[in-house]
Structures are given as structure tokens and as C-alpha cells.
Amino acid sequence: MRLFEATHVFKHDWETVSLANWRKYPNEQTPHVRHVEILNQDVDPVTGVLRTERLIMVRQNVPMLVRKIFGGDTSYVLEYSEVDPRKQTLVMQSQNMTYSNLLSVGEYITYTPDPENSKHTLFTQSAQLKASGALCRFANKIEDICWNRFQDNAHIGKLGLEQVVSKILAERQAMTMPLAQTASD
Amino acid sequence: MESIDAKCTPLKREYDECFNKWYSEKFLDGKESSDCTALFKTYQKCLRQALKEKGLTKMIDDARPAIGSVFANYNDDNKVEDNE
Numbered sequence: 208m209r210l211f212e213a214t215h216v217f218k219h220d221w222e223t224v225s226l227a228n229w230r231k232y233p234n235e236q237t238p239h240v241r242h243v244e245i246l247n248q249d250v251d252p253v254t255g256v257l258r259t260e261r262l263i264m265v266r267q268n269v270p271m272l273v274r275k276i277f278g279g280d281t282s283y284v285l286e287y288s289e290v291d292p293r294k295q296t297l298v299m300q301s302q303n304m305t306y307s308n309l310l311s312v313g314e315y316i317t318y319t320p321d322p323e324n325s326k327h328t329l330f331t332q333s334a335q336l337k338a339s340g341a342l343c344r345f346a347n348k349i350e351d352i353c354w355n356r357f358q359d360n361a362h363i364g365k366l367g368l369e370q371v372v373s374k375i376l377a378e379r380q381a382m383t384m385p386l387a388q389t390a391s392d
Numbered sequence: 393m394e395s396i397d398a399k400c401t402p403l404k405r406e407y408d409e410c411f412n413k414w415y416s417e418k419f420l421d422g423k424e425s426s427d428c429t430a431l432f433k434t435y436q437k438c439l440r441q442a443l444k445e446k447g448l449t450k451m452i453d454d455a456r457p458a459i460g461s462v463f464a465n466y467n468d469d470n471k472v473e474d475n476e
Binding site: 222226229245246247249258264286301307 | 459
């Protein structure tokens, strides 16, 4: 079994980063994420929390060993998230569905304002990856390969989100510019 | 981004656009009731048909407990509709 933990500070406010989460795909950094569908989405009338369930389809090149044992390079992931706009928290939990009898990958992510700077956003990520005993002597090797891939994807995922945040900020800038020009006339 | 079924792509894009606007302009400002309900229903009708055709509904139902999802299973749909 492999355990992964990471934290990162996005130097942007929580509202912008949480919006970027919803607009993250597609982006150039993460071409392996092919489809993202909203399966369910509502706002809890009592707590005001936005609850969302998403289906994510991933396809990427994998080593021959993985392709042979798993029988493919495409997988579906289920993700559940909650956004509390009053407390400013975004919490996400996801689990692979495809090949789950051979490999289990579970991920937990949070976005909250950075306690050290309320204009920034603290991102925490923890994940657990475990190959099934049914893989016998391949279990360790499969865990190694998938583990390395998970870390690579985690890195480009953050780059992708930064790119989307930049895009959102550029859009806001473009919307305010005509007003600024009129003011200076 | 394309939907898993090309028929649903325009419906998905319309909903995504509405949602992103509502999220940034209303939800984060405390106006929590969604503007996009009708668009969501249309997108969902198409998507659920696609999920059934692709044989994905059982896989999704089985995975819900592991991620703490509050949503009803596709196979419980009849029960949910009776309660409404």
C-alpha cells in the first residue's frame, strides 16, 4: 500500500480557486482527463452546502504490464464534493471504479483559506493506493507504476488549476477594462 | 469538453455555463437557490440514458458508499420518485 500526502498554497483567494475547480477541465496540463459529467448536484436547503457527484473518465498511456493485467488504459472515477460558502471549504473525495478488484485508489482533497494569509488558498491532498493480493507477484510492481503515475498526475493537476485561475483573472481584467478607459477620458 | 455521449454535449455545455455563472455571481454571495434547474434536468435525462446504454449505473451505485455520497442509487430511482 502507498500513502500520499501533499499541501500547496495557491496565491489566490478561496472563491477564485473554488471556481477554478469547477472550470478545471479541459486544460492543457491534464489531457488524460477525457470526460467529466455531473451525475447529481444540489444545495442542501438547511446548511446551504453545494453537494456534487461527478463521473470522471481518464485515459492515458500506461506501461505494457499494466495494460496487459488491467486489460485497458481507460478508467472511471467517482467523485463526491461539498462546498460550504459560509465556512469557505471545498472538500472532495474520489475513488476509482474501473479495475477496483485489482487496484484501489482513493483520494481526499480540501481547499480552504490559508490560515496564514486569508487572501490565499490552502490545498491539502491525501491518497491511498493499494494493489490487490490477487495480483500476486505483480502487486508490488503495479503499485510502483501506478504510484509514480499518481504523483505525476498530482503535479500536473496543480499546474492545470493554476492555469485555469490565470484564465479567470484575465477574464475579470477584460471585463473591467472598458470602465477604466471611460473613467480616464 | 465533450460528454461521454455526443448527443448530450450541447446540453452539458449549456448547463456548465449556467452553473459557472450562478456559482461565481450568486452562490458565493449567499444566494443559494440555483438558476439552472431546468437545464440540469434536460442534461440529466440525456446523461442517464447514456449511462444505462454504457452499462455504468451499477458500477456507480456500488462506488457511492466509499466516497460518502448522499445521492440515491440509480436502482432506487423508483423509490425516490414515489417520495417526491
